[in-house]
Each structure stands twice: as C-alpha cells, then as structure tokens.
Amino acid sequence: MAYSDKVIDHYSNPKNVGTLDKASNTVGTGLVGAPECGDVMRLQIQVDNATGIITDAKFKTFGCGSAIASSSLATEWLKGKSVDEAVKIDNMDLVEELNLPPVKIHCSVLAEDAIKAAINDYRSKNGLEQLVFEERIH
Amino acid sequence: MLKLPIYLDHNATTPMDPRVLETMIPYFTENFGNAASRNHSFGWHAEEAVDYAREQIAQLIGADPKEIIFTSGATEGDNLGIKGVYEMYASKGNHIITCTTEHKAVLDTCKHLEKLGAEVTYLEVQPDGLVDLKELEAAMRPTTILVAIMYANNEIGVVQPVKEISAIAKKHGALFFTDAVQAVGKIPVDVNADGIDLMAFTAHKMYGPKGVGALYVRRKNPRVKVTAQLDGGGHERGMRSGTLNVPGIVGFGKACELARLEMASDTERISKLRDKLENALKQIEESYVNGNPAHRLPHVSNISFKYVEGEGLMMGFNQDIALSSGSACTSASLEPSYVLKALGLGDDLAHSSLRFGLGRYTTEEQIDFTIKAVTDTVLKLREMSPLWEMFKEGIDIDSIQWAHH
Numbered sequence: 001m002a003y004s005d006k007v008i009d010h011y012s013n014p015k016n017v018g019t020l021d022k023a024s025n026t027v028g029t030g031l032v033g034a035p036e037c038g039d040v041m042r043l044q045i046q047v048d049n050a051t052g053i054i055t056d057a058k059f060k061t062f063g064c065g066s067a068i069a070s071s072s073l074a075t076e077w078l079k080g081k082s083v084d085e086a087v088k089i090d091n092m093d094l095v096e097e098l099n100l101p102p103v104k105i106h107c108s109v110l111a112e113d114a115i116k117a118a119i120n121d122y123r124s125k126n127g128l129e130q131l132v133f134e135e136r137i138h
Numbered sequence: 139m140l141k142l143p144i145y146l147d148h149n150a151t152t153p154m155d156p157r158v159l160e161t162m163i164p165y166f167t168e169n170f171g172n173a174a175s176r177n178h179s180f181g182w183h184a185e186e187a188v189d190y191a192r193e194q195i196a197q198l199i200g201a202d203p204k205e206i207i208f209t210s211g212a213t214e215g216d217n218l219g220i221k222g223v224y225e226m227y228a229s230k231g232n233h234i235i236t237c238t239t240e241h242k243a244v245l246d247t248c249k250h251l252e253k254l255g256a257e258v259t260y261l262e263v264q265p266d267g268l269v270d271l272k273e274l275e276a277a278m279r280p281t282t283i284l285v286a287i288m289y290a291n292n293e294i295g296v297v298q299p300v301k302e303i304s305a306i307a308k309k310h311g312a313l314f315f316t317d318a319v320q321a322v323g324k325i326p327v328d329v330n331a332d333g334i335d336l337m338a339f340t341a342h343k344m345y346g347p348k349g350v351g352a353l354y355v356r357r358k359n360p361r362v363k364v365t366a367q368l369d370g371g372g373h374e375r376g377m378r379s380g381t382l383n384v385p386g387i388v389g390f391g392k393a394c395e396l397a398r399l400e401m402a403s404d405t406e407r408i409s410k411l412r413d414k415l416e417n418a419l420k421q422i423e424e425s426y427v428n429g430n431p432a433h434r435l436p437h438v439s440n441i442s443f444k445y446v447e448g449e450g451l452m453m454g455f456n457q458d459i460a461l462s463s464g465s466a467c468t469s470a471s472l473e474p475s476y477v478l479k480a481l482g483l484g485d486d487l488a489h490s491s492l493r494f495g496l497g498r499y500t501t502e503e504q505i506d507f508t509i510k511a512v513t514d515t516v517l518k519l520r521e522m523s524p525l526w527e528m529f530k531e532g533i534d535i536d537s538i539q540w541a542h543h
C-alpha cells in the first residue's frame with residue numbers, strides 16, 4: 001500500500017515525540033490502543049492553568065506509519081488550542097489532512113481517543129468532571 | 139554500486155533465472171505446438187520438450203517422470219492432492235490430519251472438505267514450529283486417509299520431520315501429502331527417502347516462471363490415484379485436464395535442473411549471508427528469532443523486534459528493501475500472522491516481526507545495507523514507542539489494562 005506524502009513526512013520527521021511529567025497537575029496523559037492490536041498511542045498535553053491553553057503536546061506511538069502520522073499531526077494541532085477547542089478535534093479531519101485510506105481510519109480514531117483521554121486526565125487532576133464521549137464502534 | 143531496491147522476499151516469489159528464460163523463448167514462437175497433438179511434428183516437438191522437462195523435474199526429487207502431474211501452481215497442486223485423495227479414497231475413510239501453520243491453500247481446502255463431510259484434525263505446532271510426532275500418532279484413526287503436513291514453512295522456514303511423519307502415516311495405512319513449495323529446489327527432497335505419496339510444488343519459487351507447478355503422485359508402493367478436479371481432455375493420466383503450458387513447463391524443467399546442479403553452492407553462499415544478517419540483527423536488544431534454528435531452510439530468517447510494530451518498521455526502509463512483515467495492520471481484522479500466533483507468540487511479538495528471504499542473487503553488500511537500515515529504524519522507532527519506554531522503566535506491559543478496540 002502506498003502512503004501519502006504527508007504520512008511519509010510525519011513518519012520521517014515526527015513532530016513532538018517525547019514525554020511530559022505525567023505526575024504534574026498541568027499535564028494530561030492519554031494512553032489508548034493495545035499491543036495485541038498493533039497500535040498503542042500515548043498523547044500528553046501541557047495546559048496553562050490560568051488560560052486553559054495547551055502550551056505543549058507530546059506523543060509516543062507503537063504502530064504503523066499512519067498511526068505515527070496521526071499522533072504527530074494531532075500534537076501539532078493541539079498546541080496553542082484551548083482545552084475546549086481541543087475536544088472538538090475530529091478524527092475525520094486527520095483522515096482528510098493525511099489522506100488516510102479506509103483501512104487506516106482506525107489510526108485517526110485512536111488519535112482522537114487519545115486527545116480525549118488526555119483532556120479527561122487533565123480535568124480529573126484539576127477536580128473537573130469527566131467529559132462523557134459517545135461510544136463508537138472502531 | 140548498490141542497486142536499490144533490494145529484494146529480500148524470496149519466499150513470496152523469485153526472479154526468473156535468465157538461463158530459464160532462454161530455454162523457454164522458442165516455445166512461445168516457433169515451437170508453439172500443443173503437446174497433445176499426436177499427428178504432426180508441431181505436437182511431437184512440444185511433447186518431446188514436455189517429456190524432457192518431466193525428467194528434469196523428476197530427477198530433482200528422485201521420482202519417476204510418470205509421477206509428475208503438471209498444474210498451474212502449488213495452490214492447484216494442494217487442491218488436487220487433498221480433494222483428489224478425499225474423493226478417491228472416500229470408501230476407506232473421511233479423516234484428514236493437517237496442522238495449523240499450513241498455507242491457506244491447504245487449510246482452506248480442508249475447511250472446504252469439512253463442509254462436504256470430512257473430519258479434519260488441525261494439529262497445533264510446538265513453540266519452535268515443528269509438529270509433535272506423539273500428537274500426530276495419537277491423532278491417527280482407522281478412518282484417517284491422509285496426513286497433509288508441509289515440508290517447510292513459508293513464514294518462518296522451519297523444516298518438518300517429514301521422514302518421521304510419513305512413517306507414522308504409513309504405519310496407520312494413510313497417505314502422506316506434503317506442500318513442498320518452499321523446500322523443493324532449496325534443500326534436498328527425495329520422495330522415496332522421505333516417504334512422500336503426494337507433493338505439491340511450483341516453478342516460481344525456484345527461479346522459474348509463474349503459472350506452472352506440479353503434483354507428484356506416487357505410482358508404486360503404493361500406487362496412488364487422485365480424482366480429477368477439472369473435467370476435460372484427460373491429460374496427465376486423467377488427473378489434470380487442460381492443454382499443457384509448454385513454455386512454462388520447459389522453464390520449470392530448466393529451473394529444476396539448475397537447482398539440482400547448484401543447490402549445494404547456492405546453499406553454502408546464501409546461508410552464510412543469512413547467518414550474517416541474523417547474527418547482526420540479534421545484537422539488537424529484545425530481538426527474537428522465530429522458529430527452530432536447527433531445522434530451518436538456509437535462506438530464511440524471521441525475527442521479532444519487540445516494542446516496534448512490523449508495518450511501521452518496514453515503512454522506514456521499504457523504499458529500499460522489499461520484505462514481509464507478520465503484522466497485518468492493513469487488513470481490516472488487524473490480526474497478525476496466524477503462523478506466528480500458532481507458535482504461541484503473543485500478539486505483540488507477532489505484530490513486531492519481519493521475514494527476510496534471501497536468494498540466488500542476494501549479495502553481501504545488500505545484506506550490509508539491510509543490517510544498517512533495519513537496525514537504525516528499530517532504534518528510531520523505539521525512541522518513539524511508549525511500550526519501549528515502559529519496558530525501560532520496568533513496567534510490566536501485560537499488567538496494564540489495555541482498552542481493546
């Protein structure tokens with residue numbers, strides 16, 4: 001299967017690979033996927049508590065090129081957004097931007113799930129209620 | 139100067155040897171006759187060429203030329219061998235024994251026969267990929283008509299104890315069929331010494347053309363027959379109708395002759411390169427060679443690089459190196475290789491595997507390039523892998539509650 005140029009670019013030069021301090025209450029961590037499925041994504045956000053703006057985002061991903069590209073792109077989009085805006089990132093936006101074929105859509109779903117999990121982790125650390133997201137069939 | 143891309147997927151198919159092509163060419167144009175045309179010289183020439191190829195092929199496997207039934211390839215050979223025996227020996231029994239690491243052409247043929255009333259035992263393999271002979275013995279029944287176990291596995295290259303398996307089948311009055319696609323032309327295969335009753339193999343895995351293969355069917359001790367699966371002109375002793383693919387058969391014959399003459403020198407050279415590749419890649423932390431290393435084809439190595447995913451790994455170099463992964467992230471099911479899973483490998487290791495298949499034209503320069511490219515990519519992806527980070531922090535990955543999706 002041929003990958004799109006954008007996927008190849010993110011794979012070759014991934015943005016924001018790394019680790020934030022998961023114990024900090026300004027950091028939200030989302031760990032999604034499973035080794036058995038061949039995809040594990042960890043996405044972290046650093047939030048300015050005063051403004052609610054995401055000042056930094058990092059990822060590490062075990063998976064195929066599309067999974068790596070989806071998480072790399074997600075971290076780029078997260079930086080500078082408010083937490084409330086970040087919740088609205090939709091997996092189909094990632095699919096469109098990266099030209100993912102149908103068999104790789106699950107990679108974008110995983111990235112969206114990772115964003116939401118990171119936001120909920122941040123919220124719970126700061127005494128905010130968990131956002132409830134619609135269950136979806138992957 | 140190293141020419142890219144490098145081909146390391148010789149278990150999938152091989153390039154045709156130019157010497158094979160050369161022998162085929164006249165049979166497309168001037169010698170185009172139908173080998174079944176008995177009343178003119180065009181037909182006689184074609185028949186002569188087919189007979190000569192039949193001898194070349196038979197010689198490679200220690201068979202009589204009359205025991206070679208030409209097919210379109212090994213998938214057809216598997217179907218004809220297994221379905222043909224099931225139909226021909228229906229009065230004797232309906233039980234077939236095979237194993238879980240067989241090629242789909244065998245497994246799906248058996249599943250098809252189950253729908254028609256066959257009883258099939260799928261033996262599990264041991265962690266090294268080999269069939270447990272005691273389990274085979276225990277699975278034999280009075281109604282067992284066929285034991286179908288591959289000679290060598292296409293994903294991990296392990297070579298089954300064929301002599302012992304055929305002896306068990308014989309002892310219980312069952313026939314022994316083997317899919318020997320990966321073995322014939324690569325390692326010595328002798329149908330008499332190995333006790334083989336039926337054997338499917340194909341030209342394109344041994345530097346011959348695609349679209350031609352053979353089913354060996356034993357004629358003596360015992361005389362074996364299969365029910366034809368194609369109705370028609372009654373070619374190939376009535377077992378496989380259809381005009382013979384004369385140029386393909388001529389090429390197949392030449393490929394077998396070259397394999398017989400050059401097997402020893404090819405094996406010596408290729409196995410050294412395989413060992414060099416494998417030893418270098420084993421230096422990478424948390425890498426594991428799959429399959430029994432002592433009973434293995436000389437040109438195959440299947441290695442799992444823990445904590446990186448196979449398809450992502452291949453993407454790091456698939457512009458330059460062609461090989462296969464046990465991961466199946468492209469398929470909707472996300473199921474990794476059933477062969478690696480049958481060895482008892484966890485899904486994570488199965489997802490992390492690469493199959494290196496070397497061949498007649500593989501060079502040391504190509505292997506050196508591959509070692510560097512694979513090593514660099516594994517290290518780079520591990521820096522990106524959350525599982526690697528957890529492993530390094532001493533976190534037990536199996537203890538985490540993963541959200542399966």
